[in-house]
Amino acid sequence: MKYDFLIVGAGLFGAVFAEQAVKKGYRCLVIDRRAHVAGNIYTEEIEGIQVHRYGAHIFHTSDKKIWDYINQFAEFNNYINSPIAVYKNETYNLPFNMNTFSRMWNIRTPQEAKAIIASQIAELHITDPKNLEEQALSLAGRDVYEKLIKGYTEKQWGRPCTELPSFIIKRLPFRFTYNNNYFNDRYQGIPVGGYTAIAAKMLQGCDVRTNTDYFTFIRENPDAADRIVFTGMIDEYFGYRLGALQYRSVRFETEVLDTDNYQGNAVVNYTDRDVPYTRIIEHKHFEFGTQPKTVISREYSSEWKVGMEPYYPVNNEENNALYRKYRELADREKNVIFGGRLGQYRYYDMDKVIAAALEAADAAL
Ligand code: UDP
Numbered sequence: 001m002k003y004d005f006l007i008v009g010a011g012l013f014g015a016v017f018a019e020q021a022v023k024k025g026y027r028c029l030v031i032d033r034r035a036h037v038a039g040n041i042y043t044e045e046i047e048g049i050q051v052h053r054y055g056a057h058i059f060h061t062s063d064k065k066i067w068d069y070i071n072q073f074a075e076f077n078n079y080i081n082s083p084i085a086v087y088k089n090e091t092y093n094l095p096f097n098m099n100t101f102s103r104m105w106n107i108r109t110p111q112e113a114k115a116i117i118a119s120q121i122a123e124l125h126i127t128d129p130k131n132l133e134e135q136a137l138s139l140a141g142r143d144v145y146e147k148l149i150k151g152y153t154e155k156q157w158g159r160p161c162t163e164l165p166s167f168i169i170k171r172l173p174f175r176f177t178y179n180n181n182y183f184n185d186r187y188q189g190i191p192v193g194g195y196t197a198i199a200a201k202m203l204q205g206c207d208v209r210t211n212t213d214y215f216t217f218i219r220e221n222p223d224a225a226d227r228i229v230f231t232g233m234i235d236e237y238f239g240y241r242l243g244a245l246q247y248r249s250v251r252f253e254t255e256v257l258d259t260d261n262y263q264g265n266a267v268v269n270y271t272d273r274d275v276p277y278t279r280i281i282e283h284k285h286f287e288f289g290t291q292p293k294t295v296i297s298r299e300y301s302s303e304w305k306v307g308m309e310p311y312y313p314v315n316n317e318e319n320n321a322l323y324r325k326y327r328e329l330a331d332r333e334k335n336v337i338f339g340g341r342l343g344q345y346r347y348y349d350m351d352k353v354i355a356a357a358l359e360a361a362d363a364a365l
Helices: 013-023 064-070 099-104 110-122 132-157 196-203 214-220 283-287 317-332 350-364
Strands: 005-006 029-031 043-046 049-052 059-063 084-087 090-093 187-189 207-209 225-230 247-257 269-270 279-282 295-302 336-338
Touching: 013 029, 013 196, 013 225, 013 350, 049 283, 049 295, 059 350, 064 350, 084 132, 084 207, 090 132, 090 317, 099 110, 110 132, 132 295, 207 247, 247 283, 247 317, 283 295
Parallel strands: 005 029, 005 225, 029 207, 084 269, 225 336
Antiparallel strands: 043 049, 059 187, 084 090, 247 295, 269 279, 279 295
């Protein structure tokens, strides 16, 4: 059977594109290397708890159109992300706010916090921050940088903060109010029943084949579809012919524990360099779970190598320059749309992935 679209990757970009295409009457085949749909937003139930298998996903957006769109596929709860940071034996609230500063310096007012940060910044003489370290120092001063940013960032990215782009730290709010909400967005929550059900609903009406590698499939079925939507790694698509882009991978050690509450919060970051993992997720707290047991995942970051799951593009100048060359090849590829974190080599949040997929669908359908 010939399809209008072969969609490679059943993650969020692929699923949204497929949903739009099916709605307009196109025939779609969605394939995925993994044994399941939903890509990295995949969740599975263990001990009655939705476990985020490929890392914590908290949905947040300021775009009403995207919020309304995703709410067609699930009901969202009122979870608000408020991570805790542990540095040696000290505990802080995130993102960087008056609770953090008050604990750090034993002060109470925004004026006091601003004065301390200003005096730390004045010693640094940074006018135009050129990398993550300079950006973080110029926003938060030396104490916050040394205790809450440097170790965590270097573990997560495996590179010194001086070699990382500043936009990464600008993702996080920095505010002088006692507000522990990690995001500034208008809408936020966790889908009741997990993310896998969202992808499955979006994919209704298409044919889906899991455990199916694109490169093998297309060799055997070169005429399977008129057009392709490719959400895998763009450099792999081109056989790494211009060189390999760098990605970070993440490994999870997941455990079921015979206690109802291990850490009292969904997300606890370990910002100290000497702790080998970056954070521990206690999944039940995303859904205010009351199960007798709990499931936790310790998250370890590493450089991506062939055979691992790629998670984060490393958007430094060298990689972005190489990506632009792949982009030129991609633009010449007739009838192929590249999308998602891996296809567009972008550190995308879920709402931005949905927006990009809806846009790509609008343009293509
Ligand atoms: N970050 C940090 N300390 C923390 C949490 C985050 O320095 O305790 C920095 C770090 O550089 C990280 C970036 O903020 O890469 C973005 O964090 P976010 O939580 O948005 O990352 P994600 O959840 O996408 O992995």
